[in-house]
Amino acid sequence: MRRNKLFEYENGIIRDESVLLETFIPTRLLHREGQLEALASCLRPVTKGRRPRNAFLYGPTGTGKTAMCLYVFEQLSSYTGMAKTIYINCWKNTTTHSILCELVANFGRFVHRREPVKELMLRFEGELRENRNRIVIIAFDEVDQLKDDRILYDLLRNGCGVICIANDEHALIDVDSRIKSSLQLERIEFPAYKEKEMYDILSDRAKLAFMPDSIEKKQIELAAKYSNGDARVGLEILRRAALLAEDECKKKIEDEHIERAWEQARFLRKDRMLEKLNDHEKILYRLVEDYKQISSGDLYQAYCSRVSLPVTERAYRKYMERLVHFGLVKARGEGRWREYIC
Ligand SMILES: Nc1ncnc2c1ncn2[C@@H]1O[C@H](COP(=O)(O)OP(=O)(O)OP(=O)(O)O)[C@@H](O)[C@H]1O
Ligand SMILES: [Mg+2]
Known part of the structure; x- marks a missing residue:
């Protein structure tokens, strides 16, 4: 049977859109070698069965903090079976109760979320005892949304490692001083990307996302300039520009597509901030x-x-x-x- 050509793109630009989406974990994080080494060295003791050093990742939005944490967790788990890593987004889980539900569920246990905090804590401690040959490391992303910092103390008391992530370097200023001194956080800064660095990040991703020769250096440079140090904005400009070009059945992404994509994507940063x-x-x-x-x-x-x-x-x-x-x-x-x- 002859295929209906009505829905076919004549000159498709996008090879794999998922590569440009937030959920994609890149296989390498360009221009973050220092931060990678700093975080890896905090977690390295785990491979010898020792407690990790706790870390605090901070910097403006779209600078790779979440991506770095997930990347290092993935690498660590594939390197050794001695670590169990858990990622928690405090924006979605602000209370001790909901964090404990997440923690227990992460051990593959059923939680109906009506259990009292005390019971959840006992269950979590039970899991830690059962997994005593492994060291549990928990990342708290958007940690400034945490309603009660006591949970951090309880985790430290139980021998867990902690990674905190936030935009504001003073995000933990109000945390109880005793908790802060037992956390002993190693601070790792994620500054906004420079234009040249952003260019490298975007062209690396464009190679995976687009068909060969569908975008030139100049357009990637333009996207890097507009992204203003925020990789999320940069990637979204590329994605939207490609969709606009495809809609016009163009073979290449042009300046005008980048400009229009930026018009749409520039509110992303503000929206992201308002969300927080x-x-x-x-x-x-x-x-x-x-x-x-x-x-x-x-x-x-x-x-x-x-x-x-x-x-x-x-x-x-x-x-x-x-x-x-x-x-x-x-x-x-x-x-x-x-x-x-x-
Ligand atoms: N160095 C990098 N190399 C490749 N991709 C990167 C790099 N830095 C960030 N990205 C990509 O940019 C996007 C945003 O990064 P990420 O979510 O880690 O930012 P963030 O610092 O956590 O921002 P926020 O503070 O808003 O949560 C992700 O899609 C991520 O894969
Ligand atoms: Mg993040």
């Missing part, structure tokens, strides 16, 4: 957005009249610092003259 805010921070951000420019005092008042249970002024200042740190709002002036601009 708590409810109060979201309200504060929306208020600054509405007012465009507002003094700190007026903003706090506007916020207090918007919510039934406002946070204290101290917490308010901390939330605003986070918004500034994420680049969502700008701050001008100090103390009572401070203003926020969006």
Whole structure:
């Protein structure tokens, strides 16, 4: 039977779109050799049956923190059977209860999620005893979303290794000082990528994702420039540009496709940041957005009249610092003259 050609791409550009998606774990992480060595050296003692050193990975969004952690976990597990690695996203699991559910489930046990915290802790400790020949390492991604840091202490007490990941290098500032001193975190910084580094990352990925000769150096350079140090944005520009070019039945991705893709992808970074805010921070951000420019005092008042249970002024200042740190709002002036601009 003759195939209907109606749905066939004449000159397909995309060979494998999955390579450009967030869920893809790259086989190598370019320009992260220092961070790779630092994290691997923290975990190396595990291969001799010793406790790892705990680590703190921090840096702006799209700089490879999550990818690095998952990559190293994969490498470690294929190198030795002496480690059990568990990855937890604290944005999805903010409470001790939900983290313990994840931990127990990771040992292949059934949890109906109605068990009390105490029972889950006992079950988890039971699993650790049963697996005493292995060292358990747990990564807490987006660790600033964690509601109760006591869980970190309980894990350390039970001999687990801990990796914390966050955007803000001060994310753990409020963690109880006793917990902090027993964590002894080794800090590993992930700075934003330089344009040249981003070019290498994007061209490496383009080779896997696209048909040969469907993108030139110049267009990858343009995507690298627009991505502004954020690999997530860079990859999304490539993916969208390829879809746009395919829709027009073009053989190659052109400048114009990259420009239009950037128009669509540039909000990705902001959306990602907004996702990470708590409810109060979201309200504060929306208020600054509405007012465009507002003094700190007026903003706090506007916020207090918007919510039934406002946070204290101290917490308010901390939330605003986070918004500034994420680049969502700008701050001008100090103390009572401070203003926020969006
Ligand atoms: N050095 C690199 N080489 C190849 N791909 C990379 C590199 N760094 C990041 N990526 C890719 O960029 C995307 C974003 O990276 P990742 O999710 O690790 O960022 P992140 O630092 O965890 O960001 P966020 O703080 O927003 O969670 C992923 O698809 C990842 O595979
Ligand atoms: Mg991440």
